[in-house]
Amino acid sequence: LDGTIFVEGNLFDVDFSAQRENILPNSARPANSSRVFYGIMMDAGSTGTRIHVYSFIQEDPDGLPYLHNETFHSEEIGLSSYVNTPEEAGKLVRELLKVATSAVPRAMWHKTPLVLRATAGFRLLPADKAHVLIEEIKEVFSQSPFLVTSRSVSIIDGTYEGILAWVSLNFLMGHLHVDMKRSAGVLDLGGASTQISFLPKCQKTVNKAPTDHVAKLEILNTTYLLYTHSYLKNGLKVARLLTLGALGDADPGKKVFKSLCLPKNYSDNYTFGGITYEVRGNINGYNGYETCYKEVLKAIKGSVRKPYNVHENMFHAVAYYYDMAKDSGLIEGSQDEHVEVKRFKKKAKEVCGDKSKDHYGKPFDCMDLTYITALLTEGFGFQDSVGLQLTKKVKGFESSWALGAMLEYLHKVRIP
Numbered sequence: 001l002d003g004t005i006f007v008e009g010n011l012f013d014v015d016f017s018a019q020r021e022n023i024l025p026n027s028a029r030p031a032n033s034s035r036v037f038y039g040i041m042m043d044a045g046s047t048g049t050r051i052h053v054y055s056f057i058q059e060d061p062d063g064l065p066y067l068h069n070e071t072f073h074s075e076e077i078g079l080s081s082y083v084n085t086p087e088e089a090g091k092l093v094r095e096l097l098k099v100a101t102s103a104v105p106r107a108m109w110h111k112t113p114l115v116l117r118a119t120a121g122f123r124l125l126p127a128d129k130a131h132v133l134i135e136e137i138k139e140v141f142s143q144s145p146f147l148v149t150s151r152s153v154s155i156i157d158g159t160y161e162g163i164l165a166w167v168s169l170n171f172l173m174g175h176l177h178v179d180m181k182r183s184a185g186v187l188d189l190g191g192a193s194t195q196i197s198f199l200p201k202c203q204k205t206v207n208k209a210p211t212d213h214v215a216k217l218e219i220l221n222t223t224y225l226l227y228t229h230s231y232l233k234n235g236l237k238v239a240r241l242l243t244l245g246a247l248g249d250a251d252p253g254k255k256v257f258k259s260l261c262l263p264k265n266y267s268d269n270y271t272f273g274g275i276t277y278e279v280r281g282n283i284n285g286y287n288g289y290e291t292c293y294k295e296v297l298k299a300i301k302g303s304v305r306k307p308y309n310v311h312e313n314m315f316h317a318v319a320y321y322y323d324m325a326k327d328s329g330l331i332e333g334s335q336d337e338h339v340e341v342k343r344f345k346k347k348a349k350e351v352c353g354d355k356s357k358d359h360y361g362k363p364f365d366c367m368d369l370t371y372i373t374a375l376l377t378e379g380f381g382f383q384d385s386v387g388l389q390l391t392k393k394v395k396g397f398e399s400s401w402a403l404g405a406m407l408e409y410l411h412k413v414r415i416p
């Protein structure tokens with residue numbers, strides 16, 4: 001299994017000039033026709049930190065590798081919340097690396113790339129604070145036994161994240177290997193940002209889109225134009241702050257933020273990105289779906305764009321779309337459940353109207369389900385009757401941009 005591991009050039013070519021950096025020269029094609037190799041991708045999300053240890057099989061040096069196995073572990077704290085305690089972030093990364101040292105055979109450690117990509121939680125941090133955290137992670141990485149380069153740790157931009165999520169899903173479904181016409185779009189709802197990515201069925205969708213909503217992607221020597229966009233601050237947890245009118249407040253510690261989406265007698269602290277806000281229900285108002293809907297629109301109106309003819313495309317909805325549907329009982333949590341948009345609305349109405357929910361320890365359910373309904377309809381323009389595929393895993397593998405990020409990384413790196 002020694003020698004060179006190199007996913008052949010041009011097979012998988014994401015065109016992002018800003019991200020392009022060839023660290024090592026391209027190698028000659030490996031002599032063996034079949035080989036196994038590993039890759040470690042950490043996802044520094046705004047609400048969690050995850051490690052994916054992949055093993056791939058490269059049977060055809062001219063094709064894409066196959067994903068053989070994934071070892072996955074997740075901790076429910078975002079590294080970006082350690083904004084004022086970077087050494088804690090380092091500790092968590094060190095802890096997660098233990099998953100990799102047990103999943104990758106020792107003999108392969110030195111040639112297994114170790115990569116971390118951070119998303120919207122980091123994008124929202126002041127640049128100097130994000131830099132300190134990134135340096136801390138780089139330091140921990142440099143002490144690991146894995147293959148680390150200058151590209152190993154970075155914050156990815158939202159467009160990149162959206163494309164990689166699309167690549168991951170369609171790679172896992174086998175469409176990249178075979179039939180791109182059957183590709184599915186991805187709706188990813190994170191804590192701090194949300195992405196929409198799809199290969200439009202209709203040319204007009206591309207023609208009518210602003211240029212920064214279209215990205216070029218080259219796979220197996222064919223160029224595709226993806227409609228893709230990331231909305232920073234439209235992730236579920238940050239949308240709560242927008243709804244409460246709390247995001248960006250100069251002195252959040254001195255105020256109380258109220259919402260009609262919360263139970264009337266609710267009063268608690270809400271912490272996101274290292275800042276704590278005092279949050280309450282509105283004792284004097286009518287709290288129900290309709291009033292809540294008007295409030296959540298603050299987070300959507302004027303910021304989220306409707307793609308032309310979006311309903312012509314099939315979408316998988318991942319991350320918080322899935323988690324919220326499951327936690328609220330909309331789906332059972334078995335794989336690939338098809339849910340019409342109107343069922344999110346119905347569930348939101350049910351939860352917002354249920355006064356006994358005050359006591360069930362999920363005070364944000366009304367706000368979150370209403371926000372998801374508004375994002376899908378008022379934001380992206382999905383009609384009530386449109387069905388979405390709610391997805392957590394595909395063929396037993398996590399549906400996350402992390403896999404696409406690993407494939408993209410492997411494409412450029414020669415492993416000596």
Ligand SMILES: O=c1[nH]cnc2c1ncn2[C@@H]1O[C@H](COP(=O)(O)OP(=O)(O)O)[C@@H](O)[C@H]1O
Pocket residue numbers: 043044045046047048050078119120121189190191192193194235318319320321323392398399400
């Ligand atoms: O590997 C994964 N598989 C499935 N869901 C994931 C994975 N990683 C993150 N998620 C989901 O993403 C959501 C959290 O978003 P995240 O913390 O990544 O915020 P961000 O994307 O805005 O940075 C949760 O619903 C979580 O279950």
Ligand SMILES: [Ca+2]
Pocket residue numbers: 045046119190191319
């Ligand atoms: Ca995410």
